[in-house]
Amino acid sequence: MSNTLLYVIATLIWGSTWLAITFQYGDVPASASVAYRFLLAGILMLAWCKLRQHRLRLTAQEWRGVALQGVLMFGISYMLVYEAEQHIASGLMAVLNSIMVVFNLIGMRLAFGKTIDAKSMLGAGLGIVGIGLVFWPELNNVGGDHAWLGVACGLGAALVASVGNIVAQHNRNIGTPLLPTIGYGMVLGGSLALLFTVLSGQNIVFDTRPEYLASLLYLALFGSVLAFAAYLTLMGRIGAAKSGYVAVAVPIVALLLSGWFEGFVWHIYTVLGITCAVAGNIIMLADTSSWRRKLGLGTC
Template identity: 75%
Template sequence: MPNTLLYVVATLIWGSTWLAITFQYGQVAASASVAYRFLLAGSLLLAWCVLRGERLRFSLREFAWAALQGVLMFGVSYMLVYEAERHIASGLMAVLNSSMVVMNLVGMRLAFGRPIDRKSMLGAGLGIVGIALVFWPELREVRAASSWLGVGCGLAAALLASLGNLAAQRNRNIGLPLLPSIGYGMLVGGSTALVFTLLSGQPLVWDSRPSYLLALLYLAGFGSVLAFAAYLTLLGRIGAARSGYVAVAVPIVALLLSGLFEGFAWQSWTVAGIACAALGNVIMLADVAAWLRRRGWSRLAASLA
């Protein structure tokens, strides 16, 4: 599958999961919903791996790295996202999550010695500015202590997800099988959320409403198995720094769906932010330097190198 299609699949699916998650709020604790989602997703993915004849036997060291990826990417970070959204609007959480782009750039530099090129910094910067413009009205409302707690949880979620990206990059670099490592990671991440639910004294209940069940199936099958498989495949091909830009594009999709189903009011900030983020997408993913050189703008192309 081409890189562009992988990017589109991950972006469109994750952009819709923001809406799907709202159907899970209610009688089930957030950490329990995270546990149900990733335990189901991991089981489905490993069953698919069995049918495909994938290598499922991991050494203890390999399993430990897959587990680390799972705890960071599928467990604790998602629990923090749910906790953050108890205190702040989902739009602000989207802004905080987009900071993962810069975290990935710095992390790749520190962990793997990857240079931070001007193109990546420009694309990431435009993306974050664009998201901030889109949700500027919500950003202005962060004043109460509860809101700042939500901001702290949101930034912590982005940081842990970024560390999970680095673990995934390391697993890809050493040739760890992609789908089995994701499957094991999801089981470990879901188990982490389950243990937290039990230890924190929250009731482990089930919601039999059709809306909850359909949301769970969508989040597990599409939002977890398919989207993460596409994203982590992309990560293995182009690195965590560039693939992490999905975190900037996802809120734009979520915004469009919110306008359709939740009555989100468009403003001038919205249009300017989307334009800015879209330009960042083009710079980050396309070979802009080559395009500029073909048109005789060699000096400008060199400035992006």
């Protein structure tokens, strides 16, 4: 599967999960919904790995990396996301999550000594500016303690997810099998969310409404299993810094769905923002060395 197709799969699916998450709210605590989602997704992923005869035995070193990745990427990060969306609009949460691109660039520099080149900085900068323009009315109207709690949770989710990306990159570097890593990580992250629900004194309940069940299945199968498999495969090929740019493209899809299903009104800022984000997307993913070779310019 090509890098472009992996990128498109992750972007389109995660762009729709912001809307799907809103159907999870009700009698079920947010952390319990996170637990149900990732426990189900993890079990399905491990069953698939068993069927396809993937290596399921891990070394002690691999288990440490898998556990840390699962707790960060599928546990703490998503509990913060679900909490944030109870206090702020999903569009604003998408904006905050796009900051992960910058965190990834810095993290790759600190963890692996990767150079932050001008192309990456320009692409990430245009993406962040674009998303900010698209959602400027929401950003400009944040107010109240609950709203700022949502902002804090959103920023925390992006930071924790970025650290999880760095751990995932390390796991790929040492040869930990990808799909079993995702499966075990989801089970561990879901277990942490379930433990948090119990220890925080919240009730373990389940919602049998059709919209809750449908959104849970979609989030588990598509938003978790398929999207994370595509994203982490892409990250293993092109690195956490470039693959993290999915977080900037995702809000564009979320915006389109919001317009269709939630009545989002398009403005001039919307068009300008999308233009900036798409331009940044192209710059970030462009293989400049290939173009230089084709044009006979060499590399620098």
